[in-house]
Amino acid sequence: GAVVSQHPSRVICKSGTSVKIECRSLDFQATTMFWYRQFPKQSLMLMATSNEGSKATYEQGVEKDKFLINHASLTLSTLTVTSAHPEDSSFYICSAGDRRSGANVLTFGAGSRLTVL
Amino acid sequence: AQSVAQPEDQVNVAEGNPLTVKCTYSVSGNPYLFWYVQYPNRGLQFLLKYITGDNLVKGSYGFEAEFNKSQTSFHLKKPSALVSDSALYFCAVRDRSAGNMLTFGGGTRLMVKP
Numbered sequence: 001g002a003v004v005s006q007h008p009s010r011v012i013c014k015s016g017t018s019v020k021i022e023c024r025s026l027d028f029q030a031t032t033m034f035w036y037r038q039f040p041k042q043s044l045m046l047m048a049t050s051n052e053g054s055k056a057t058y059e060q061g062v063e064k065d066k067f068l069i070n071h072a073s074l075t076l077s078t079l080t081v082t083s084a085h086p087e088d089s090s091f092y093i094c095s096a097g098d099r100r101s102g103a104n105v106l107t108f109g110a111g112s113r114l115t116v117l
Numbered sequence: 118a119q120s121v122a123q124p125e126d127q128v129n130v131a132e133g134n135p136l137t138v139k140c141t142y143s144v145s146g147n148p149y150l151f152w153y154v155q156y157p158n159r160g161l162q163f164l165l166k167y168i169t170g171d172n173l174v175k176g177s178y179g180f181e182a183e184f185n186k187s188q189t190s191f192h193l194k195k196p197s198a199l200v201s202d203s204a205l206y207f208c209a210v211r212d213r214s215a216g217n218m219l220t221f222g223g224g225t226r227l228m229v230k231p
Contacts (some may be wrong), residue, residue, distance in 0.1 A: 034218070043207065043223045044161075073124060083211070093160050097217075105151070108161040 002028050004108030013084055014117055017110040021079045021112045028076035030078030030096035034106070035067075038091040047092075050077040084116040119144040119212045122224035127132040130198045130229055138193040138225045140182075140208030150191040151219065152182055154204045161207065167191060178202070198229045 003026040013019050023033055031052045036044040048069050049057040056069035066088075068080040077096075081088050090114050095106040120143045130136045142148055149168055154159040165176025172184040182193045191208060208222040 004160075043221045046218065046220075049218065097160075105163055105166060106162070108153070110160040 002026075002096075002107040004094065004096050004109040006094055006108045006112050008112060009110060010115075012115045012117065015085055016057045016083055018080055018082045018085055019114060021081075021114075023077045023079070023092075023096070023106075023109055025075045025096045025098070027029045028096075028098040030077075030098070031074060033071060033077040033094055033096045035077070035079050036093045036095065037068060038093060038111075044093060047079075052077075081114065084114070089114055089116045091092055119151040119210050121210050121220055121222035123206075123225045125225050126223075127226040127228060130227070132200050132229050132231050133197050136195050136198045136202070136208050136227065136229070138208075138227060139169070139194050139224055140191045140193065142208070143189060144192060144210055146211040147213050148201055149213060150182075150184060151211070152176065152193050153207045153209060153211040153221075154192075155207065155224075160228045164193070164206075167190045167194050179198075198227075200229050200231055201207050203227055 005024045007022045024055045030090045033050040035047045037047050038044050045061050047062045050069045050071040058064045072079040091111050093111040097106050122141045151166045152164040154164050155161050164180050165174050167174045167184040175181045181193050182191050185190050205224050205226050207224050209219040211219050
């Protein structure tokens, strides 16, 4: 079945630094990937839609200069948290849809837990 | 706009008993409906989906869900709960005209006690 790989699974960084999270579709091509953020004991919040070869579409309230998204190929999207602050600490999850599965069932990565000190 | 409501933050059930996790939705058109499960510190795993056809959908790990259009509900069920079913469950909806964007419910924590 479709597999989405996310790396790193855990990252700790100092305040003010930037962190890059990668999301790869391993055995299928994904023209669209989605980035979600999950706060403790809360649901997933869609941050942005990553489109291969074009700019990402950000949801209202999400700072695009803070959360840089690049979708350079059909199998890779990256999320860079720039100038990270402790309030950026969260669980970030990406997902991608495999058209072969019909109705575009989304496959999710395992998530990346970011801790900003 | 589309939305999903999971009215229960937590559901407690004894092992071997049937379980139900509730979900209601709102979309402007016809919905695609999904259930996902999340284990601690993990991503989401797909359980089942309703696209069209039979209102009773069977999915992974013995779970099933029933699409009820008149009540705009898609409750998740399992006849006999296992302790290993304890996890966080998310219902999601996609309006067929809204591309791949999923809207998630707030999640329901299922606790199955031995």
